[in-house]
Amino acid sequence: MSKDWSKATKAVHAGTRRSQYGEVSEAIFMTQGFVYDTAEQAEARFESAGPDEFIYARYGNPTVAMFEDRIAALEGTEDAFATASGMAAVNGALMSVLKAGDHVVSARALFGSCLYIAEEILPRFGVEVTFVDGSDLSQWEAAIRPDTRAVFFESLSNPTLELVDIEGVAKLAHAQGALVICDNVFATPVYSNAVAQGVDIVIYSTTKHIDGQGRALGGVIMGTREIIRKTVEPYMKHTGGSMSPFNAWIMLKGLETMRLRVREQAETALKLAAALEGHECLSRVIYPGLPSHPQHDLASRQMGAGGTMLAIEVKGGKEAAYKFLNACEVGIISNNLGDAKTILTPPAFTTHQRLPQDQKDALGITPGLVRISVGLEDADDLLGDFMQALSH
Ligand SMILES: *Cc1c(COP(=O)(O)O)cnc(C)c1O
Numbered sequence: 473m474s475k476d477w478s479k480a481t482k483a484v485h486a487g488t489r490r491s492q493y494g495e496v497s498e499a500i501f502m503t504q505g506f507v508y509d510t511a512e513q514a515e516a517r518f519e520s521a522g523p524d525e526f527i528y529a530r531y532g533n534p535t536v537a538m539f540e541d542r543i544a545a546l547e548g549t550e551d552a553f554a555t556a557s558g559m560a561a562v563n564g565a566l567m568s569v570l571k572a573g574d575h576v577v578s579a580r581a582l583f584g585s586c587l588y589i590a591e592e593i594l595p596r597f598g599v600e601v602t603f604v605d606g607s608d609l610s611q612w613e614a615a616i617r618p619d620t621r622a623v624f625f626e627s628l629s630n631p632t633l634e635l636v637d638i639e640g641v642a643k644l645a646h647a648q649g650a651l652v653i654c655d656n657v658f659a660t661p662v663y664s665n666a667v668a669q670g671v672d673i674v675i676y677s678t679t680k681h682i683d684g685q686g687r688a689l690g691g692v693i694m695g696t697r698e699i700i701r702k703t704v705e706p707y708m709k710h711t712g713g714s715m716s717p718f719n720a721w722i723m724l725k726g727l728e729t730m731r732l733r734v735r736e737q738a739e740t741a742l743k744l745a746a747a748l749e750g751h752e753c754l755s756r757v758i759y760p761g762l763p764s765h766p767q768h769d770l771a772s773r774q775m776g777a778g779g780t781m782l783a784i785e786v787k788g789g790k791e792a793a794y795k796f797l798n799a800c801e802v803g804i805i806s807n808n809l810g811d812a813k814t815i816l817t818p819p820a821f822t823t824h825q826r827l828p829q830d831q832k833d834a835l836g837i838t839p840g841l842v843r844i845s846v847g848l849e850d851a852d853d854l855l856g857d858f859m860q861a862l863s864h
Pocket of ligand 1: 569
């Protein structure tokens with residue numbers, strides 16, 4: 473594969489491994505194990521397996537390897553390890569680099585399960601975690617210490633769409649020798665420049681935009697070959713969080729169309745945000761692609777677009793938000809994101825239900841807030857639907 477290929481070409485060709493049949497569409501190698509010609513070959517493979525030599529699907533599999541090589545080529549990392557879910561990736565990245573006595577600085581605005589790992593699991597294993605407001609560089613600076621082993625954040629937070637200044641945080645972290653670990657789901661691989669901006673380990677839940685059609689769970693951990701093969705792989709392959717070959721095939725094929733889907737979704741998101749801003753029934757429209765977003769300049773620099781997610785705050789709190797949600801006919805009420813279908817979520821009562829009220833207040837997760845994952849429907853159909861639903 474040529475390193476000079478653009479992302480569009482890599483998305484359909486990178487990582488392809490063809491069997492003796494020369495299939496066009498990548499094969500699903502639905503097998504746990506691999507046959508050795510001789511006992512000597514088995515011994516040699518356990519000693520050291522080459523890139524096209526496999527032992528057991530928990531360690532690696534040709535379909536999974538195709539997905540790993542393709543996403544690594546797109547993200548611009550040397551290597552990748554595919555995991556059973558996004559949370560297997562977050563847990564695997566953190567657990568494989570951390571040990572008892574280490575210090576971590578983490579943004580507070582995290583996906584619920586990420587917060588559980590940082591708040592409940594890591595301290596149980598002797599890792600000290602300091603939480604900061606991820607959008608405030610001075611808090612990162614104050615919290616990162618000489619013994620800080622890693623910093624962790626979501627580059628664009630859920631559901632209030634606050635950005636972390638990746639370059640700024642990476643400079644502070646690297647000055648103290650800390651690894652930068654970024655859950656980049658909301659930015660998507662399409663709008664990511666995470667490696668160039670200083671991230672050492674990039675994580676995606678592939679369940680979201682990479683599948684993009686709401687079918688399967690998956691995740692991926694990316695970084696240098698050294699980190700992925702020497703640190704992440706041993707942890708993942710021995711603890712059982714590897715991606716299944718079937719799901720890897722879904723994700724691999726998802727990558728072929730991801731750019732087209734995500735760009736279209738982001739374009740529609742911008743249209744919707746611009747049209748909804750100032751609506752008399754809404755107290756806020758949050759979208760990083762709008763000049764009214766407090767970090768609009770950072771979003772333009774860091775992602776080059778506003779992304780596929782927006783959030784609106786319906787005046788009148790929970791009751792009004794529920795009336796709006798229940799009246800929507802095109803958008804559906806669910807909690808995945810990055811899907812071809814537009815998905816609406818009231819975070820205060822679903823994904824972030826368990827957060828104590830003071831934390832919801834601090835994060836701006838108000839009763840009237842509705843998170844919108846913009847899908848592939850016609851922008852005017854969506855806008856018409858939202859307008860009629862708001863009139864309720
Ligand atoms: C969905 C999500 C995860 C978890 O991914 P799963 O595939 O559901 O395990 C982690 N981080 C972020 C930001 C997410 O949106």
